[in-house]
Amino acid sequence: MNPVPAQPVALAAGDALPVRTFGPLTRSDFARYAGAGGDFNPIHHDEPFARAAGVPTVFGMGLLHAGMLGIQLARWVGPDHVRDFAVRFTGQVWPGDTLTFSGTVDAVDPDGVATLTLLVVRQDGGVVLRATASAQAA
Amino acid sequence: MDLEHLAGRALGTVVFPVERGKLRELARALHDEDPVWWDEDAARAAGFDGVPAPPTATVLAAHWTPGALIGRPLELGLDVARLLHGEAAWSELRPIRAGDVLKADAEVEGVTRREGRRGGTMTLLVICTRFANQRGEQVAVLRDTWVQTAAVAP
Numbered sequence: 001m002n003p004v005p006a007q008p009v010a011l012a013a014g015d016a017l018p019v020r021t022f023g024p025l026t027r028s029d030f031a032r033y034a035g036a037g038g039d040f041n042p043i044h045h046d047e048p049f050a051r052a053a054g055v056p057t058v059f060g061m062g063l064l065h066a067g068m069l070g071i072q073l074a075r076w077v078g079p080d081h082v083r084d085f086a087v088r089f090t091g092q093v094w095p096g097d098t099l100t101f102s103g104t105v106d107a108v109d110p111d112g113v114a115t116l117t118l119l120v121v122r123q124d125g126g127v128v129l130r131a132t133a134s135a136q137a138a
Numbered sequence: 139m140d141l142e143h144l145a146g147r148a149l150g151t152v153v154f155p156v157e158r159g160k161l162r163e164l165a166r167a168l169h170d171e172d173p174v175w176w177d178e179d180a181a182r183a184a185g186f187d188g189v190p191a192p193p194t195a196t197v198l199a200a201h202w203t204p205g206a207l208i209g210r211p212l213e214l215g216l217d218v219a220r221l222l223h224g225e226a227a228w229s230e231l232r233p234i235r236a237g238d239v240l241k242a243d244a245e246v247e248g249v250t251r252r253e254g255r256r257g258g259t260m261t262l263l264v265i266c267t268r269f270a271n272q273r274g275e276q277v278a279v280l281r282d283t284w285v286q287t288a289a290v291a292p
Binding site for chain 2: 001003004005006007022029032033035036037038039040041042043049052053061062063064066067068070071072073074075079080082083084085086087088089
C-alpha cells in the first residue's frame with residue numbers, strides 16, 4: 001500500500017484509483033462495523049429479524065462499504081484534501097460477497113479541484129454503491 | 139404515517155470527542171490497518187500534524203446520539219422493519235484530528251414521498267448534520283437520506 005499522503009497529490013482526468021477487491025465479507029465484518037460505527041439496525045445482525053422483514057439473511061450496512069471506499073479515496077488523494085464525498089446505496093451486500101472498489105478522475109478544474117466517480121461492485125456485477133467526490137489536487 | 143410536517147425540525151446537538159481508540163476500531167472495521175489512522179508517531183512521520191480522520195469518521199457521532207445511528211429516524215416515526223440508508227453526502231470543510239471535540243447539530247432538512255415500484259408509498263427523510271470543532275470552526279456537513287420503503291401489501 002502507498003503511504004497516506006499528507007500533501008495534495010497530482011491528479012489528471014482519466015487517472016484511476018488503485019482497484020481493490022475485498023472479500024468474501026462475513027457476518028463478523030458486519031458485527032465489527034456495527035460496533036465501530038454505531039449502526040445497530042437489527043437488519044444487519046439479527047437473522048430472525050431480517051427474515052421477518054422479508055430478506056433472506058442479514059446484509060451489510062451501507063456505511064461499511066462506503067467507509068471502505070472513503071478510506072481508499074483518502075489513501076489516494078490524502079485525507080485532508082477530500083472536499084466532497086457523496087454515496088448512493090444501490091444494492092445490498094450479502095455475507096459471502098466479494099466487493100471491488102474503483103474510481104476515476106473525471107476532470108480537474110483550473111484551481112486544481114478534481115471531480116471523481118467511484119463504484120463498489122459485487123462479484124456478480126451488481127453495483128452496490130455509486131459515489132461522486134471532489135478533491136484538491138497538487 | 140404522514141411525516142411531511144417534520145421538515146425543518148431541529149434534532150438537537152451532541153458533543154463528542156474524536157478518540158484514537160474509536161478511530162483505530164473504525165479503521166480496522168474498514169480493513170485498513172495502516173497505523174497512520176490511529177498512532178500519533180506514525181501520523182507525524184507521514185507528515186500530518188496529528189492523527190487524521192478518514193472521510194466517514196463523522197459516523198462516530200452515532201455513539202453519542204440517543205438510539206445510536208438509527209435513533210433519529212426511529213424517533214421521528216420511521217418503521218425499523220422498512221428502514222434503509224439511501225444516501226450519505228459529506229462536505230469536508232477542514233481536517234479532523236484525533237483529540238478534536240466535535241459539536242454536531244442536526245435537523246430534518248426535508249421529507250418527500252414517492253410511489254414505490256411495487257405500489258405503496260416510500261418516504262425519504264433527509265437529515266442534515268453540521269459539525270464544528272472545539273475552536274468553533276465548521277469541519278463537515280453531512281446529509282443522510284433515510285428511506286422508509288413502501289409497505290408490503292398483506
